[in-house]
Amino acid sequence: MNFAATIAKACPGLKLTTEPSVLESHGRDWSDLEGGAPLAVAFPNSGEEVRQLVLAARQTATPLVPSGGRTGLSGGAVSLGGEVVVSFERMRRIGDYDPVDRTVTVEPGAITQSVQQFALEQGLYYPVSFASEGSSHIGGNIATNAGGIRVLRYGLTRDRVAGVKVVTGRGDLLDCNRGLVKNASGYDLRHLFIGSEGTLGLVVEATLRLVDPPPPSRVMLLAVQDMNSVMNVFRRLQSSLALSAFEFLDDRSMFHVRRAYQLPGPLEEDSPWYVITEFDCDGEADEQAALACFESCLERGWVSDGVVSQSERQIAELWRYREGIAESVAPLAPYKNDLSVRISRVPEFLSRLQGLLSEHYPAYDVLRYGHIGDGNIHLNILRPEHVSRQEFKDRCEDISQKCYELTAQLGGSASAEHGIGIIKAPWLGTTRSEAEIEMMRGIKNVFDPDGIMNPGKIFERPG
Amino acid sequence: MKILVGIKRVVDYNVRVRVLPDGSGVDTDGVKMSVNPFDEIALEEALRLREAGKAEEVIVVSAGGDECQQQLRTGLAMGADRAIQVKTDQQLQPLTVANAFLKLVEREGAELVILGKQAIDDDNSQTAPMLAALWGRPQATFASKVVLEDGKASVTREVDAGLETIEVDLPAVISVDLRLNEPRFVKLPDIMKAKRKPLDVVSLDELGVAAAGNLEVSHFEAPKPREKGIMVEDAAQLVAELKNRGLL
Ligand SMILES: Cc1cc2nc3c(=O)[nH]c(=O)nc-3n(C[C@H](O)[C@H](O)[C@H](O)COP(=O)(O)OP(=O)(O)OC[C@H]3O[C@@H](n4cnc5c(N)ncnc54)[C@H](O)[C@@H]3O)c2cc1C
Numbered sequence: 001m002n003f004a005a006t007i008a009k010a011c012p013g014l015k016l017t018t019e020p021s022v023l024e025s026h027g028r029d030w031s032d033l034e035g036g037a038p039l040a041v042a043f044p045n046s047g048e049e050v051r052q053l054v055l056a057a058r059q060t061a062t063p064l065v066p067s068g069g070r071t072g073l074s075g076g077a078v079s080l081g082g083e084v085v086v087s088f089e090r091m092r093r094i095g096d097y098d099p100v101d102r103t104v105t106v107e108p109g110a111i112t113q114s115v116q117q118f119a120l121e122q123g124l125y126y127p128v129s130f131a132s133e134g135s136s137h138i139g140g141n142i143a144t145n146a147g148g149i150r151v152l153r154y155g156l157t158r159d160r161v162a163g164v165k166v167v168t169g170r171g172d173l174l175d176c177n178r179g180l181v182k183n184a185s186g187y188d189l190r191h192l193f194i195g196s197e198g199t200l201g202l203v204v205e206a207t208l209r210l211v212d213p214p215p216p217s218r219v220m221l222l223a224v225q226d227m228n229s230v231m232n233v234f235r236r237l238q239s240s241l242a243l244s245a246f247e248f249l250d251d252r253s254m255f256h257v258r259r260a261y262q263l264p265g266p267l268e269e270d271s272p273w274y275v276i277t278e279f280d281c282d283g284e285a286d287e288q289a290a291l292a293c294f295e296s297c298l299e300r301g302w303v304s305d306g307v308v309s310q311s312e313r314q315i316a317e318l319w320r321y322r323e324g325i326a327e328s329v330a331p332l333a334p335y336k337n338d339l340s341v342r343i344s345r346v347p348e349f350l351s352r353l354q355g356l357l358s359e360h361y362p363a364y365d366v367l368r369y370g371h372i373g374d375g376n377i378h379l380n381i382l383r384p385e386h387v388s389r390q391e392f393k394d395r396c397e398d399i400s401q402k403c404y405e406l407t408a409q410l411g412g413s414a415s416a417e418h419g420i421g422i423i424k425a426p427w428l429g430t431t432r433s434e435a436e437i438e439m440m441r442g443i444k445n446v447f448d449p450d451g452i453m454n455p456g457k458i459f460e461r462p463g
Numbered sequence: 464m465k466i467l468v469g470i471k472r473v474v475d476y477n478v479r480v481r482v483l484p485d486g487s488g489v490d491t492d493g494v495k496m497s498v499n500p501f502d503e504i505a506l507e508e509a510l511r512l513r514e515a516g517k518a519e520e521v522i523v524v525s526a527g528g529d530e531c532q533q534q535l536r537t538g539l540a541m542g543a544d545r546a547i548q549v550k551t552d553q554q555l556q557p558l559t560v561a562n563a564f565l566k567l568v569e570r571e572g573a574e575l576v577i578l579g580k581q582a583i584d585d586d587n588s589q590t591a592p593m594l595a596a597l598w599g600r601p602q603a604t605f606a607s608k609v610v611l612e613d614g615k616a617s618v619t620r621e622v623d624a625g626l627e628t629i630e631v632d633l634p635a636v637i638s639v640d641l642r643l644n645e646p647r648f649v650k651l652p653d654i655m656k657a658k659r660k661p662l663d664v665v666s667l668d669e670l671g672v673a674a675a676g677n678l679e680v681s682h683f684e685a686p687k688p689r690e691k692g693i694m695v696e697d698a699a700q701l702v703a704e705l706k707n708r709g710l711l
Binding site for chain 2: 120215216220221222264266267282284291294295298305306307308309310311312313314316317318
């Protein structure tokens with residue numbers, strides 16, 4: 001029996017479609033990657049239906065691709081051809097909220113932003129936040145261990161997950177950690193699933209920790225002269241202000257975001273680098289501290305100008321210069337890198353990266369921005385008009401190779417927060433040792449002995 | 464020419480307001496306070512007029528307790544030349560504020576007063592018209608475009624039917640609408656400079672204005688929360704549910 005017949009028998013109510021438009025839309029994500037058409041797309045309604053799907057997939061040796069909000073940037077949710085895509089769109093319930101535990105239990109298809117909204121309604125806060133939060137799913141966030149702009153204070157998705165229910169590639173339903181704060185009872189399997197990009201099993205439920213809402217805050221946008229100064233400003237601000245975000249962008253990023261959204265220049269004069277930072281500001285004393293910081297940075301020549309928000313609306317307006325970057329260049333199909341090094345090594349990393357780019361690719365338009373407070377740099381490379389798509393791709397792979405070598409030399413990671421997916425699989429070895437990769441494959445084998453869970457992701461397909 | 468701009472301290476537009484349990488008001492404890500967004504637009508317009516050489520001085524005025532000095536400092540940092548606080552700890556009503564502004568207009572010899580079309584906390588929309596009436600001068604409300612020429616202001620207003628342009632003789636009162644301009648960001652160096660700009664304090668008594676008591680607020684109430692929707696399976700159930708609720 002084939003997959004469709006098997007699942008129809010085991011689970012008659014389950015929606016499985018082969019409609020071409022759905023195969024097309026659900027077989028891809030935000031990366032520009034061309035995969036291959038999936039066999040079908042399934043829309044389960046419950047954890048039990050998911051389990052039936054996995055059992056049917058095992059029986060018929062059909063690979064599965066878990067699919068969330070499809071905002072992933074590494075091709076993790078891209079079908080390579082012939083898989084069944086499991087979409088969690090119908091499992092988006094935001095369920096039990098426990099005010100004592102301060103946790104909320106949600107289905108994997110819950111949209112990140114609706115969880116944030118739900119938390120606010122309870123007088124609490126869900127701090128994982130980034131530009132695609134209006135579409136991304138909690139399941140996708142867990143599978144990629146999503147970061148974003150509040151990692152500096154609140155950590156990654158990993159730090160929010162109190163418990164997770166998963167269906168493994170064997171078809172077992174595991175209830176990992178059950179929302180406990182303390183649980184010293186051996187291996188914490190929960191953490192294996194966080195960041196596993198759907199290669200071990202499917203997340204069918206998550207219990208998330210909420211936090212106190214942050215106090216009133218302000219956002220500063222600063223004009224900074226060079227990368228060393230960016231780090232100096234970071235140190236200076238961190239020593240006197242309670243920072244909840246510290247992000248940077250270069251002049252090219254500013255150019256593109258302004259052009260795309262017709263934004264006025266935030267400052268009178270352009271600057272090679274900008275910092276956008278948010279800090280707690282609950283009255284005169286905090287305001288004075290922020291001003292004092294700015295003054296001392298000005299005196300040392302690290303910053304040349306800056307503005308500060310006067311209202312919540314201006315907070316949103318200033319964030320737009322950072323949050324709008326990725327989308328502003330999306331129509332230009334940039335080649336993206338998402339690198340991280342230890343924070344202390346960022347200036348060295350960026351200056352060597354700059355050397356590398358100007359030596360080999362002086363004509364390329366490169367945007368550099370990211371979560372500098374976490375040592376995370378996003379590079380977006382744009383295709384010059386006179387370069388063909390294929391040539392561009394080849395050259396970018398060559399740039400990537402050099403970037404990853406540099407990242408490896410500095411002890412960094414080839415994927416800070418977007419995941420390895422398909423796109424970075426060839427470079428896994430620049431971040432992980434051979435022994436590590438062997439262990440990782442071993443772990444995959446335990447949870448997914450038939451290799452049906454998102455094959456070709458994280459580990460390159462043989463051949 | 465001197466331009467007077469009113470600035471009100473209000474709960475920030477983006478803050479979810481909570482009604483106090485006894486219904487006596489809105490909880491402002493630990494809540495972010497900002498300049499009324501329409502007043503920010505009024506100030507931006509005044510600054511642009513000054514920058515275009517149409518005015519020499521922009522004075523920001525706020526009536527209230529000492530906490531409103533914070534918003535006046537914001538106004539100074541945006542670029543106003545000086546600030547005046549009309550000090551009072553009483554609850555203020557539009558008529559009182561209009562009377563106080565009138566005294567200041569006379570004292571300063573201002574020829575143009577630019578105000579927000581309303582404050583987002585009480586939505587009264589009264590101060591500008593009241594001031595114009597007390598002053599005996601023309602008013603142009605809900606401005607989405609302002610042009611000053613030859614002692615006149617040509618003001619485009621947003622009205623139900625579209626846009627209407629009127630001309631008023633100066634001195635006059637203009638109240639501004641949302642689309643007039645985009646207020647600038649406050650520059651950090653200007654906040655430092657603003658500390659050295661004059662901020663005068665004058666009490667209601669000193670201005671010879673008695674607080675009006677012609678309005679009385681009986682109580683505050685939160686809007687009813689929206690009821691949760693239900694998912695229906697098909698059209699038949701939809702019709703049944705609507706009938707059930709007497710909506711069909
Ligand atoms: C404009 C923009 C800005 C972004 N900014 C950031 C940022 O700042 N920080 C950041 O970390 N990311 C960022 N991203 C990347 C992306 O939004 C995140 O990786 C997000 O977590 C992906 O969630 P998703 O639901 O869209 O997952 P998808 O793209 O659908 O899937 C991602 C991976 O998760 C797997 N998966 C999905 N659901 C499940 C499930 N229930 N069980 C098991 N596996 C599952 C998929 O197979 C895939 O491998 C950005 C993306 C865009 C487009």
